[in-house]
Amino acid sequence: MLEVGNKKETGNRFQFVNKSRKGKINEVVISCKRKEFNHHVGQSYSKFKEIPLASKGWHHKKSVGDHFVINAFGKNPAFSSVSGVDEHSFDSLGLRKEILTQITKVGFLKPTNIQLLAIPHVLDGKNALITAETGNGKTLTFVAPMLQQIAKYKTSFNLLPFNSPLGLIIVPGRELAEQICSVAQSLGKEMEINVKLVTGGKTKKLTLNPKVGQVHLLVGTLGVLSKLTTSGVYDMSFVKHIVLDEADSLLDDSFNEDLLHYLQRFPIQGVASEGTTQPLGMSGVQLTLVSATMPRSLQKILNPLIDVKTIQHISTPYLHCVMNHVPQQFFRMSYSTKAQKLLELASRSKDKGIPMIIFCNHSRSSDWVSFYLNENGISCINLHGGMNAGLRKGRFMKFQRGEEIALSCTDLTSRGLDTVRAGHIINFEFPTFISDYIHRCGRIGRVGSSIDGLITSLVVHRKEIETLQKIEYAARKSESFHNVNANITRILQNHTVVRDEESY
DSSP states (O other), X not given: OHHHHHHHHHHHHHHHHHHHHTOEEEEEEEEESSGGGOEEETXXXXXXXXXXXXXXXXXXXXXXXXXXXXXXXXXXXXXXXXXXXXXXXXXXXXXXXXXXXXXHHTTXXXXXXXXXXXXXXXXXXOOEEEEOOTTSOHHHHHHHHHHHHHHHHHTTOSSOOTTOOSEEEEESOHHHHHHHHHHHHHHHXXXXXOEEEEOTTSHHHHHHSOOOSOXXXXXXXXXXXXXXXHTTSSOGGGOOEEEEETHHHHTSTTTHHHHHHHHTTSOBTTOOOTTOOOOTTOOOBEEEEEESOOOTTHHHHHTTTOOGGGOEEEEOTTTTOOOSSSOEEEEEOOTTTHXXXXXXXXXXXXXXXXXXXXXXXXXXXXXXXXHHHHHTTOOEEXXXXXXXXXXXXXXXXXXXXXXXXXXXXXXXXXXXXXXXTXXXXXXXXXXXXXXXXXXXXXXXXXXXXXXXXXXXXXXXXHHHHXXXXXXXXXXXXXXXOSSXXXXXXXXXXXXXXXXXXXXX
């Protein structure tokens, strides 16, 4: 009888555990065409069994036409409570009245998690690595305290020489530089801080016939900053604070050798080399790195420049997690049906008046998408790194101002740009790296956006399916993405990546 009782008790326990693992049946997180793959709120999986993925069979040709949706199942985590942080107003962060006034004018009413955590740290003058989900207001997080520091520093000099900035913001792209410069000019207006923008396209003219004047904060791309410094147009010996925005891109192998060479001009605080000198009052340059994703090899990359132990990592709880406040739908397509699906999606967004950003992996694809949509009556402008500076100039702002309903672009536009107008992201070519997916998704569902948003991905090729399966796995397990490595250049160099162009 004892043995029978034990078996009954074990059976009841198994049924209870099995039932509890199913979660809340009426609340679906992942809705699938094949209902048996639906995933519910609170659902868990046995560690002894393989997790069932709706995309598991997508390598097979017969899976074409399958689809699933990761539904929105939470609020924007930008304002979730953070352990150890009680104050929830900009007034509590130690910022000057002039900056607080401008913050209110531009529409920021309440600080985000990362702003609460990082602004006081940056104000203290400490080196920092700031990482947070996309669309969380990271620009304000470093610009506001940096301007306050500059206002203080510039009073230390009776006469600051012309073209001698006190702060330097380095970014990977022109459009992001323009955006940050605009924010800095707005916030620094009341304190008479002169913010200067330098980007590529007219470097030779700037070198031969440079403009001279008071410059307190310089914002620009790495290439032109390096040339203008080497040619003596700008004197960097007064710089007190350097920010690397979208630092993951700047520390990618395609940039980092040039970046580290450039930064060696500056005595970064904590590792000033023997014999380096700075003007009176300068004790070392503060370094701030900012991004939504970071390479795992950060310490190795920065070791020649700085003792990484002097960098305080400030991060939010939802870094590298599946965005939970914007629905994400995935369609298994064939190569031959993808264009028609794009037109269907774009037409629907156009009819609803929803601005859309269409991402491609290659410049030629971006050009084709723009041509294809325009030919079919959908106003679309394209933007990618293959364009010269003159052609690129102003294109993003045309989309921002509402002159175009659609923007076709590469990952150039996925980094840092504040696209609060966008309501629909379409991944016409699905990214093969998680870091790119994170940044693309972050163009919508941003702080300050009035549109709920939607992300649609068309998935065709083997490498794309592998990336998708990592996303679906993380969503089902409620885990952050594993091994988010932004150093894409190195990955491509170390592995033979064959893009399978067939539809299978």
